Amino acid sequence: MLGLKDVSNRVLEARYAVRGPIVRRAQELQKRGKEIIWCNIGNPQALKQEPLTYIRQILSLVEYPDLLNDKHVDEIFPSDVIEKARFIIAHSKHGLGAYTVSQGFEFVRDAVSKFITKRDDITARAEDIYLTDGASQGAQFVLSMLIANPNDGVMIPIPQYPLYSALISLLGGKQVNYFLDEDNDWQLSQASLEQSIKDAKQKGINTKAIVVINPGNPTGAVLDHENIEMIIEFAREHNLSIIADEVYQENIYDNEKKFISFAKVMCELDVRDVSLFSLHSASKGYLGECGQRAGYLEVRNIPTNVNNELLKLRSIGLCSNAAGQIILYLMVNPPKKGDESYELFTKEKSGILNSLKRKAHLLSKGLDSVDGIECKTPSGAMYVFPRIDLPDKKTDSDYCLSLLESTGVCVVPGSGFGQLPGTWHFRATFLPPEDQIKQVVEKIEDFHTKYTNV
Amino acid sequence: MLGLKDVSNRVLEARYAVRGPIVRRAQELQKRGKEIIWCNIGNPQALKQEPLTYIRQILSLVEYPDLLNDKHVDEIFPSDVIEKARFIIAHSKHGLGAYTVSQGFEFVRDAVSKFITKRDDITARAEDIYLTDGASQGAQFVLSMLIANPNDGVMIPIPQYPLYSALISLLGGKQVNYFLDEDNDWQLSQASLEQSIKDAKQKGINTKAIVVINPGNPTGAVLDHENIEMIIEFAREHNLSIIADEVYQENIYDNEKKFISFAKVMCELDVRDVSLFSLHSASKGYLGECGQRAGYLEVRNIPTNVNNELLKLRSIGLCSNAAGQIILYLMVNPPKKGDESYELFTKEKSGILNSLKRKAHLLSKGLDSVDGIECKTPSGAMYVFPRIDLPDKKTDSDYCLSLLESTGVCVVPGSGFGQLPGTWHFRATFLPPEDQIKQVVEKIEDFHTKYTNV
Numbered sequence: 001m002l003g004l005k006d007v008s009n010r011v012l013e014a015r016y017a018v019r020g021p022i023v024r025r026a027q028e029l030q031k032r033g034k035e036i037i038w039c040n041i042g043n044p045q046a047l048k049q050e051p052l053t054y055i056r057q058i059l060s061l062v063e064y065p066d067l068l069n070d071k072h073v074d075e076i077f078p079s080d081v082i083e084k085a086r087f088i089i090a091h092s093k094h095g096l097g098a099y100t101v102s103q104g105f106e107f108v109r110d111a112v113s114k115f116i117t118k119r120d121d122i123t124a125r126a127e128d129i130y131l132t133d134g135a136s137q138g139a140q141f142v143l144s145m146l147i148a149n150p151n152d153g154v155m156i157p158i159p160q161y162p163l164y165s166a167l168i169s170l171l172g173g174k175q176v177n178y179f180l181d182e183d184n185d186w187q188l189s190q191a192s193l194e195q196s197i198k199d200a201k202q203k204g205i206n207t208k209a210i211v212v213i214n215p216g217n218p219t220g221a222v223l224d225h226e227n228i229e230m231i232i233e234f235a236r237e238h239n240l241s242i243i244a245d246e247v248y249q250e251n252i253y254d255n256e257k258k259f260i261s262f263a264k265v266m267c268e269l270d271v272r273d274v275s276l277f278s279l280h281s282a283s284k285g286y287l288g289e290c291g292q293r294a295g296y297l298e299v300r301n302i303p304t305n306v307n308n309e310l311l312k313l314r315s316i317g318l319c320s321n322a323a324g325q326i327i328l329y330l331m332v333n334p335p336k337k338g339d340e341s342y343e344l345f346t347k348e349k350s351g352i353l354n355s356l357k358r359k360a361h362l363l364s365k366g367l368d369s370v371d372g373i374e375c376k377t378p379s380g381a382m383y384v385f386p387r388i389d390l391p392d393k394k395t396d397s398d399y400c401l402s403l404l405e406s407t408g409v410c411v412v413p414g415s416g417f418g419q420l421p422g423t424w425h426f427r428a429t430f431l432p433p434e435d436q437i438k439q440v441v442e443k444i445e446d447f448h449t450k451y452t453n454v
Numbered sequence: 455m456l457g458l459k460d461v462s463n464r465v466l467e468a469r470y471a472v473r474g475p476i477v478r479r480a481q482e483l484q485k486r487g488k489e490i491i492w493c494n495i496g497n498p499q500a501l502k503q504e505p506l507t508y509i510r511q512i513l514s515l516v517e518y519p520d521l522l523n524d525k526h527v528d529e530i531f532p533s534d535v536i537e538k539a540r541f542i543i544a545h546s547k548h549g550l551g552a553y554t555v556s557q558g559f560e561f562v563r564d565a566v567s568k569f570i571t572k573r574d575d576i577t578a579r580a581e582d583i584y585l586t587d588g589a590s591q592g593a594q595f596v597l598s599m600l601i602a603n604p605n606d607g608v609m610i611p612i613p614q615y616p617l618y619s620a621l622i623s624l625l626g627g628k629q630v631n632y633f634l635d636e637d638n639d640w641q642l643s644q645a646s647l648e649q650s651i652k653d654a655k656q657k658g659i660n661t662k663a664i665v666v667i668n669p670g671n672p673t674g675a676v677l678d679h680e681n682i683e684m685i686i687e688f689a690r691e692h693n694l695s696i697i698a699d700e701v702y703q704e705n706i707y708d709n710e711k712k713f714i715s716f717a718k719v720m721c722e723l724d725v726r727d728v729s730l731f732s733l734h735s736a737s738k739g740y741l742g743e744c745g746q747r748a749g750y751l752e753v754r755n756i757p758t759n760v761n762n763e764l765l766k767l768r769s770i771g772l773c774s775n776a777a778g779q780i781i782l783y784l785m786v787n788p789p790k791k792g793d794e795s796y797e798l799f800t801k802e803k804s805g806i807l808n809s810l811k812r813k814a815h816l817l818s819k820g821l822d823s824v825d826g827i828e829c830k831t832p833s834g835a836m837y838v839f840p841r842i843d844l845p846d847k848k849t850d851s852d853y854c855l856s857l858l859e860s861t862g863v864c865v866v867p868g869s870g871f872g873q874l875p876g877t878w879h880f881r882a883t884f885l886p887p888e889d890q891i892k893q894v895v896e897k898i899e900d901f902h903t904k905y906t907n908v
Contacts, residue, residue: 002695002729004759006662008602011763019556019769027555046552056518063777064514066507072526097499099737099744101481102473133587133747136771144624148462166770170598172626208460241456275456283553290553291776293587305458309465315473316620317590321775322745323517 014169016162017416022400026410037436037443039428040410042217042382044288044352047431052287052348054081054341055330061085062326063096078340084333088326096322102315104131104296105322108329112296115332120264130297130310131328133320134290135247135281136163138297141313142243142277145306146208147173153205154243155196157188159385159417159425161217161245176200176207179420182387185376186221188212193234209241210234215248215259218385218417218427220360220378222257228265232274241275247295250285253357254379263300276300282327284382286352294324294331356382356430359437363430366441372452373444382431385414388424391452396424402451407443468623470616471870476854480864491894493882494864496671496836498742498806501885506741506802508535508795509784515539516780517550532794538787542780550776556769558585558750559776562783566750569786574718584751584764585782587774588744589701589735590617592751595767596697596731599760600662601627607659608697609650611642613839613871613879615671615699630654630661633874636841639830640675642666647688663695664688669702669713672839672871672881674814674832676711682719686728695729701749704739707811708833717754730754736781738836740806748778748785810836810884813891817884820895826906827898836885839868842878845906850878856905861897 004012023040030036038046045051057077061067062085073082089095091107103109109126116124132138143154143164153174156164168175178196180186193210200207212231214223223231235242244262252259262276282294299307334349335341360377364384367375375386390399396413404410414425430437458466472495484490492500499505511531515521516539527536543549545561557563563580570578586592597608597618607628610618622629632650634640647664654661666685668677677685689696698716706713716730736748753761788803789795814831818838821829829840844853850867858864868879884891 001727001755002760003757007599007760007763011599011767014766014770016766016770041553043553046548051551060514060518060521063517064510067514070530076524094500097505097743097745099495099497133775134772145461145465163770273455289551291550293775301455303457306456306461309461312468312470313465316468316470316617318588321587321747321778323777324775
């Protein structure tokens with residue numbers, strides 16, 4: 001029989017705190033009847049965010065096209081929903097039950113390329129787009145290609161989203177940390193990047209790529225133009241590919257800030273010798289369709305022979321789920337002004353984004369007012385990442401476990417994302433409903449005071 | 455910029471002929487207006503198989519639950535469909551838009567375990583079931599765990615479904631071939647297994663698992679009880695885990711044969727010291743819902759600490775797509791006698807399976823009658839794997855490419871699956887509509903005669 005000794009070290013060493021031991025403990029407690037407030041993961045619809053009506057109406061018709069022939073269909077669905085469903089059915093050809101081509105429906109990739117063009121005023125091509133089961137899968141494909149040897153390294157921010165450290169471990173590569181500057185709003189500094197790659201080199205690591213998460217997870221920071229330019233120049237100088245995780249591009253809550261894509265800045269600078277892999281997803285933004293597993297990967301400045309290898313890799317898993325591909329299509333192709341659904345769609349969308357903004361403030365300000373907790377107001381994404389003072393010999397894992405046991409609030413220790421040694425943090429999403437956010441603040445305040453006064 | 459030299463050898467060396475160069479060439483030809491008959495891949499709904507009404511009606515309601523509140527809903531949907539949709543919505547709790555727990559919805563895993571119990575008269579547990587984006591993903595998880603070192607080997611049948619060779623390459627392990635006996639209806643022989651593991655040992659390979667595909671892909675062979683017993687004993691003796699790819703379990707066309715699961719035989723023999731990983735899918739059978747990416751992995755005789763590692767690995771990609779999980783639920787929970795949908799469901803199901811049976815005969819007998827082609831009638835799965843005589847210096851890849859160029863029939867060369875050196879084959883699926891199957895036979899007959907008489 002199989003034993004732990006037979007399991008690959010790459011698996012044994014991988015860590016994914018977002019669903020790690022504290023979350024499993026929370027699941028146990030919930031089964032025993034304890035009320036849990038799930039702040040561990042950016043899973044909007046598990047926290048009462050409703051799906052957009054437009055998206056689900058169309059999916060409903062596309063899953064069961066016979067419904068379009070029902071005599072009541074015009075009473076049930078808005079005219080633009082019916083029209084869009086007919087368009088999708090005509091273009092998907094075999095419906096949702098057939099494997100699509102490996103990169104995904106061509107009409108969806110066309111729509112994604114037009115979305116990029118409209119967003120950034122740059123050209124984009126359907127053949128450079130891969131539809132994926134969530135952005136995670138896109139990251140997996142890219143890192144599978146790039147990590148060729150045990151001393152191949154990938155730079156990741158600290159703190160980071162632990163998908164990246166987990167994939168690097170699973171693929172047998174080396175994690176090369178660069179530290180974000182907490183005191184400077186978690187921005188990147190060239191000095192920190194240079195230090196990081198220099199240290200890696202001294203350890204014999206061949207650094208091949210840099211991961212940038214913008215807006216930041218867990219930090220909530222939004223990178224400015226200058227920062228992005230600096231990173232592109234750094235990547236060029238060190239011959240690194242850039243993996244730009246841009247899944248939170250719609251989640252910006254600071255009126256002074258704006259999402260700028262790596263693709264746009266690269267085109268502006270006319271940089272053609274730095275390979276770029278950009279990730280986007282329907283799980284975040286205002287759709288929050290996590291369970292549908294829909295994302296895309298766009299590649300730029302990749303020679304055709306490398307793109308062919310990526311295509312082969314993608315083809316081994318056949319294709320991403322077809323319903324998810326349709327959701328992605330709708331994400332980049334929302335109803336237009338004048339369409340029957342436009343008003344409801346816009347109302348739902350701004351309802352979600354405005355509520356997120358309020359909750360980002362509520363949670364961060366609330367926590368920041370607690371003695372011993374320092375919490376920045378996030379400019380983007382879905383999380384706060386407060387810094388906490390802890391008693392001697394206590395770790396953030398101890399803290400988060402105690403918090404869970406005594407209050408039912410489930411957050412993830414900063415160690416799961418990485419942090420400057422000697423500092424402690426936790427990540428909490430501000431997705432729960434507003435009344436629950438208030439409870440979370442009260443519970444944490446009460447807990448923190450007791451915990452640190454022992 | 456990234457170059458081919460930067461791409462991992464594991465990726466460069468992976469091959470997946472089912473979507474390989476010949477298929478890409480077929481896509482090009484189709485774009486230029488050539489009519490292609492797609493016999494390269496088991497993709498039923500791309501070849502005019504209709505989805506089951508019951509499945510799609512329920513999905514339609516579950517994607518858009520508001521439809522249940524429409525005053526016409528009772529006129530549009532059968533009562534059992536409405537009832538089942540309500541049940542699913544109640545049990546999925548957050549609908550299809552939230553990440554589910556990593557292993558998948560508990561009520562779906564419960565239903566899968568009951569399905570196994572009913573099928574095999576053995577116990578099964580929801581905690582041993584992992585819902586996956588198609589069976590391919592389950593295979594990937596298992597092999598990721600098992601391939602720990604470059605000299606770790608996995609036994610695979612020759613011919614095989616090339617997912618396995620591709621995954622072994624991507625994970626940096628060693629492929630250990632065992633040959634199926636073409637002259638004995640592609641059954642396994644103990645002598646061949648023993649020879650294979652002995653040869654591997656001599657090469658310094660540490661063989662850790664054996665993959666068995668039953669019913670066979672591409673062979674169509676259905677393993678008998680004795681064969682399965684033999685394999686289990688062999689695995690025990692050599693301390694191998696068994697990966698049982700059982701995705702074609704519903705696709706049996708020979709009245710004398712019957713699908714027997716590895717789990718059932720293991721329980722009958724009371725074997726508790728051989729680890730078993732069983733794969734199943736909603737892509738094949740009579741559902742053919744390939745594009746929905748729905749499958750499951752069941753584990754047996756796995757210690758808890760190893761199961762925990764598998765759970766961690768699964769959690770890194772978060773969860774399989776939720777709509778696919780629902781399809782899997784419906785696959786193991788079809789309408790019952792007396793339900794309003796029962797009659798239509800049964801009619802559609804038997805229509806599909808009977809047609810597959812007729813087409814298996816049509817294609818295999820047709821090809822077998824061609825001079826220079828020897829084609830067994832498959833007992834199961836969705837393919838024929840005829841042996842072909844070729845002129846000197848011609849390979850099966852040359853043959854399949856010429857066939858494509860001159861007739862538009864797209865099949866996959868035997869070399870993509872592996873074959874005894876000196877023999878040539880191709881794999882063709884018998885999924886196209888019956889009138890097309892006749893055309894395929896005529897086209898291949900005509901082509902083969904010309905090709906071999908040059």
